[in-house]
Amino acid sequence: MSVILIIEDDKDHREMLKTALTRKDHIVLEAENGKEALIHFKPGVTDLVITDLIMPEEDGLKVIMKIREMKNDIKVIAISGGGIAGPGSYLNLAKALGADLIFSKPFSISDLTSKIDDLLGIEQSE
Amino acid sequence: MIPGDSKSKLEIMGMAHDLNNILATIMGYAEMIQEDLPDNSPLTDNTGNIISAVTRAKSITNQILAYDGIPGLNKLPVNINEILKETAGYVLSILPAEIRLDLDIPGTPVPVFAEPTQLFRVFLNLMTNGVRSMERKGGILYLGVRIAERDLAKSLIMREIYADDYVVITFKDTGCGMDDKMIRKIFKPFFTTKETRKGTGLGLSVVREIVTDLAGEVRVSSKLNEGSVFDIYLPVYK
Numbered sequence: 001m002s003v004i005l006i007i008e009d010d011k012d013h014r015e016m017l018k019t020a021l022t023r024k025d026h027i028v029l030e031a032e033n034g035k036e037a038l039i040h041f042k043p044g045v046t047d048l049v050i051t052d053l054i055m056p057e058e059d060g061l062k063v064i065m066k067i068r069e070m071k072n073d074i075k076v077i078a079i080s081g082g083g084i085a086g087p088g089s090y091l092n093l094a095k096a097l098g099a100d101l102i103f104s105k106p107f108s109i110s111d112l113t114s115k116i117d118d119l120l121g122i123e124q125s126e
Numbered sequence: 127m128i129p130g131d132s133k134s135k136l137e138i139m140g141m142a143h144d145l146n147n148i149l150a151t152i153m154g155y156a157e158m159i160q161e162d163l164p165d166n167s168p169l170t171d172n173t174g175n176i177i178s179a180v181t182r183a184k185s186i187t188n189q190i191l192a193y194d195g196i197p198g199l200n201k202l203p204v205n206i207n208e209i210l211k212e213t214a215g216y217v218l219s220i221l222p223a224e225i226r227l228d229l230d231i232p233g234t235p236v237p238v239f240a241e242p243t244q245l246f247r248v249f250l251n252l253m254t255n256g257v258r259s260m261e262r263k264g265g266i267l268y269l270g271v272r273i274a275e276r277d278l279a280k281s282l283i284m285r286e287i288y289a290d291d292y293v294v295i296t297f298k299d300t301g302c303g304m305d306d307k308m309i310r311k312i313f314k315p316f317f318t319t320k321e322t323r324k325g326t327g328l329g330l331s332v333v334r335e336i337v338t339d340l341a342g343e344v345r346v347s348s349k350l351n352e353g354s355v356f357d358i359y360l361p362v363y364k
Contacts, residue, residue, distance in 0.1 A: 010147040016154040023158065054143060065219040081146030082191060093247070096254045098220050104188075106150035106180050109157045 002047040002120050005029045007037040007063060008079075009055040013105075017050065020109045026116075034058025043071035047120055053080040053090040061090065064097050075119045077112070081105040142190040149187070153180040203363045204242050205235040206293055207271060213249040214269060217257065224264030225257055231271050236293045239363040244336045251329045252297040252356050259301025259354065268298040279359060283343040289361030292342075297356040304348040312346070 004026045008014040011032070018028045029046065031037035035057035037049075049067055053060030064076055078094035079102070091102040101115055117123070153176075160173040210231055221227060238245070256267045272294050274282060279292040304312065313334045337344050341361050348354035 010151075012151045013147050013154075016151045020154055020158060061216070065216060068219060079150075081143040081150065081187075093250060096220075096250060097216060105146040106153040106184050109154040110161070 001025045001027065002116075002122070003027045003029065003045050004116070005031065005037060005041065005046045005049045007031045007034060007049065007051040007055070007060070009033050009052060013052075016109075020113060021116075024113050024116075034060060034063040037063055038066055041067060041070060043074070046071070046074065048075040048077065048116060050077045050079060053078055053094055054082050061093055061097060064094060064099055068098055075100050077101045077103065077116070077119075079103045079105060079107070139191055142187040146184065146187050146191075149180050149183055153177060156180070201239050201241050203237045203239055204245065206238045206240075206245065206295065206360070207231050207233075207236055209242055209245045210249055210269065210271065210295065213246055213253060216250065217253045217267075221257065222261070222264070225260050226266045228266055228268045230269065236271060236273070237363040238293060238340070238360050240340050240360070244340075248333050248336050248358065249295075249297075251333050252358075255329065256297055256299035256301065256354070259299050259303070262302070265300035265353070268296065270296040270298075272296075273362065274359070282357075283345065283359050285341075285343050288341070290364065291362040292359045293362050295358040295360070297358075298353065300353040303350045303352050303354055305350045309346060309348055313344075 004021055006014055006017050006021075006028060008017065008030075009032050014030055014032070018030060021028050029040070031040060033055045034051070037051070038058060041049075049063075051060045051063050058066075060078060060080070064078065067074060067076065076099045078091060078099040080089075080091050080094075081104075082090050091104060095102050100119055103112060156173050156176040160170060160177070163170055163173070211229075214227060214229055218227060253267065253269070260267070274292045274294050276287055276290050276292075279289075280287045282294075283292075312330045314331060334344050337358055337360070343359045345357040345359070346354065
């Protein structure tokens, strides 16, 4: 069981992620934009952050940068519906700025949860 | 919408982005339903079909979003120094302690007619390449801006000169450097000196594509084990 912060402005997608991660016994914290996430981010509590990139207020790239400043070894997954077409796409920029993994929406939720287990060193049951 | 109108293209890209959010939600719930179905449930095929349809839809939205890679959608006069400082700020946040960033950016604004995001991509790419080349032994990444007048620019770059002044942005690292054979290959798509997981090998080819589109030029010099210098020449906007 780990504490995962989801930063996502699309309410439906945020709810879906919360449902999927809760089913895998994670504790889920939510923020609907980068600004809100940075106010409520607790470095001592959060194990992993999933952040959307294109958001109002503070965008995901700045969030990654600031969260890394607060907790250098935190695991970060960047997600975006903006595509991964160019090497300079937001997702590739997020990777360059230190996101551990990037996912281009829509992505497989089982792939995401399995990669989260890998990142957090959780043994997968089955 | 007017065909070819850049604002319309951006609106379409925004819609593709929003559609990807919806597809992601559908796909996630479909997978969860599939996970909960008992073995041999007749509904397994149905959820599988939903997921396949979403995957096909994604390939369409990605084709739309791929137009993001075309430089020149939203060019405007921008102060290159501001974009360099912003990019340097991002890079500083990921800079290992053994690498120093030296900035020599003048306070006087230097306008260039370009799309700010594309410039950000060029600068971030060159800076992260420089940082990666020094990952093993550390070193100094120098970033400088100077102006080359028409005659000087003519002697320094290959392409036709049309502006009175050119801004020269220099990215110099003291990293592992490259030999001549490698230099000849770096602008080719999919060439990479990094392990596969660290890069696509598309970075420098896109850097050159963007700079060329801005009527500029990329010059590179390098010595193995000593470091590399990338000079970006761009026409100053008046």
